[in-house]
Amino acid sequence: MYNAQVVLPLSKKKTVTIALLGNPNCGKSTVFNQLTGLRQRVGNFPGVTVDKKVGHLELDNGSKVRLIDFPGTYSLYPTSQDERVVLNILTNKEDTHYPDLAVYVADVTNLEKHLLLFTQIRDLGIPMLLVLNMADVARKGNIWYDTTALSKALEVPVVAVSARDGDNFPQLKKDLIQLIENTPSTPTFFYQFSKGEEELAKDIQAKLSIDNPYQALLIAQNSGRLPFLTKDERDHINEFIINKNFNRLSFQVREVMQRYDRFTPMLKKAIERPEGVGLTLTDKIDAVVTHRIWGPLIFFSLMLLVFQAIYSWSEYPMDLIDAGFAGVGDLIKGTLPESWFRDLLTDGIIAGLGGILIFIPQIAILFLLISLLEEVGYMARAVFMFDNIMQKFGLNGRSIVALISGAACAIPAVMSTRTISNWKERLISIMVTPFISCSARIPVYTVLIGFVVPVTATWGIFNAQGLAFMGLYLLGIIAALISAYILKQLLHSEERSFLMLEMPEYRMPVFKNVLLNVWEKVKTFTIEAGRIILLVSIVLWVLASYGPSNKMELAETQAITIAQQKNLTDLQTEDLIAANKIEASYAGHLGKFIEPAIRPLGFDWKIGIALITSFAAREVFIGTMATIYSIGSIDDEGSIRDRMAREKDPITGQPIYTFATSLSLLIFYVFAMMCMSTLAVVKRETNSWKWPIIQFFFMTGLAYLSSLLVYQLFK
């Protein structure tokens, strides 16, 4: 059969590309982190939002290595987006990610099922090193294994390590050098092709000019979905398949069975494990943690802790960031002469940067806790417990974490959906999470709720305002679930949904993995979503501080004249100038421009301005209201509410903030997608503008209609 022709020795290549491959839960990321540490970058594989981690290292022989961490998968028969990435790349030698070598990580305590994918990759002709991970666990569990015998049987070098404590990594690196300097020719095929398969492979090999028959069969198996095939190639392959009577499913079954039949006897000679002895620690923990009653109870307590942590632990660092940026802004205002540049710097850029960094504590805390739960193996249990109910809404067991974290902040919540491997379930989770009332809506609710429910009112033993607050939260949850259900019906997915989830053994978390994950999330958010947030916040600043020039000046001089007539203090004068200026600004014009559209909801142009500026962040609503009502220098919610209560309609003389208007505004804030930062994150997580745009119009449309209904009903 075929022999690999190594054109250039790998040791002469500028950089050697090494793929890190293995099943889920094999400890692959720990191996990756051990080898690369902080010299890693996280991005997406082209065209999809599947994490691609690339790290660099230099070996003792001077070889520079680019190590790519591929998603964990059980075989080259993908059922989800991240598994498909592995197949797409490994069946296309032209791909820039196609590896020169593969490091295959397998759990030595349960080696058998790890060998399926291993032998598949070996048959693709990629030179490999088999890394037996969890040597420490094997030692404790009295599992005996013979690496030399395994190496001989599987025809690849084998090294046993413990990734958790970095044990035997020098040897792993030595083996890599050996592979690079002396790349072996491809061993014999593990899989025995049938006659028909061999002929089909030949046809495809000739058509695509590829030299590996197993690669050809995998291409036949997946021809409809491989992105690198041209239409002509695809048509030809389909013709070959019909001619040779190739049945995809039976090939798959035959292949899997044959591989198991071959390596199972090999393993019997090289590995020995004591018979199962009673209940393991994992069994004992799961008896409680997945218990019918204790299970959900423990889960919700953990989620309460997560919510509490994002909500209150982040408060102190957030205040610090807030104060820090305000301080820097003031410092610059105090030192630089007054100019548009100074204002752009302080009110545009620095305020924008502050608006990005303010989210970091929440992101860091959420991912610290989620990665810990993931690392110990708890997340799989949560999915098992809630899969059924979440399925009904087109969501995944993991979506529940996103929904609950969304109550603190939608940004880390949307980012946390990345662990959902079914694309449709993940997309639905991303789309509905922002309906859950986040902490930025609280100040808006606090100010407005007083106009809807009097402070003293009670319903039974409950404080009516408290109940109204709860009602707003419930409204968000209901909207999220109903939209999820609708999206489930609308979105089509070719992926069949499976649960089939391995419940890994409970393990102590590797803190290096946890911290690297937190670091990576924070970095990604700051760089990727941060750019969009900064841009939008500069645009919003321009809108709010500039207007048609003569009008802005006129607004200022008018304010000063009025102030002199009324004998106002300096502070009051400043507030009045600010109020007049925002009215004359582009934002003011925009507010007046949209007034006819929001009038039926009971909103005037002043509320219109606040709606526009609060796109920066919902709580900006309060600040804008303060500025518009010329009390910008006073910034507490109580005085703003008092001022709003006194606001009268200039024509009718009736109060603006009636029951109907306030309720309408509250409902608007429950539903509307008033957060550019969330949209920026959704753009990043879905890899397109399509979904954030749909989300914006869908949520804001729903908000508009609901507010319209409420106002028309109660006015």
Place this chain on the structure above:
Amino acid sequence: MKKKYSMAYTLNHLQLGEQGTIDAFSDEQAGCKLMTMGILPGSEVKIVRKSPLGGAIYLKMDHQQFAIRNKEAECIMLK
């Protein structure tokens, strides 16, 4: 009156704590996915637990444990 395959003995028929041996899979696609995870014809499986809200079961076999949906368990035929 019994039709030949309609009463096939599947994993769903096992009670909590009962053990059975996998014979075959009635749905090839699901079967293939199970096989890639190491759940093979000939493996002995035991139902350890049902999920609190129903819909899924917790399986134990050999040295590992899995969660699968009832729907998926239906296509696992036992000896």
